[in-house]
Amino acid sequence: MRRRLLDVTAYTTLDFVDARAVHPDWEEAADAVVDVDTPDGGAARGRAGGGVGGGGRDDDDGVVHLSVELDAADLRNLPRHVDRLDLSPADARTLGQALLEHADEAETGSEGG
Numbered sequence: 323m324r325r326r327l328l329d330v331t332a333y334t335t336l337d338f339v340d341a342r343a344v345h346p347d348w349e350e351a352a353d354a355v356v357d358v359d360t361p362d363g364g365a366a367r368g369r370a371g372g373g374v375g376g377g378g379r380d381d382d383d384g385v386v387h388l389s390v391e392l393d394a395a396d397l398r399n400l401p402r403h404v405d406r407l408d409l410s411p412a413d414a415r416t417l418g419q420a421l422l423e424h425a426d427e428a429e430t431g432s433e434g435g
Contacts, residue, residue, distance in 0.1 A: 352396035386414035
C-alpha cells in the first residue's frame, strides 16, 4: 500500500486483509489494513497521539478506535481515505464477542444463535 493514511507498524492489528468497497453502482476489491487502538495505547506503541493522522483529541478518553484503510492503488471509484469507528469499551467488547462467535461459525460451518 503506497501513501498510507494509517501507520502500519509491527503493532498494526491486521495488515493486508481482503476487503471490498460496495456502492449501489459498483463494487471493488482491494487489500486493506485494519487497526484497533486507544489514544493512550497508540501513543505507547510509537504513534503520534494514537489515531489516524496523529493528534488525538482530548475527548478520546475511554474510546477504542477501529480503523480500516483500503489500498487506493487498487481502487478506481473510491478516494483515498480511512474509515474509523470510535467505540465505547462496552461496544468494543460486544463487537469482539460477535467476531468470536462468527469466527466459530465460519470454522464449523454452522449458524449460531
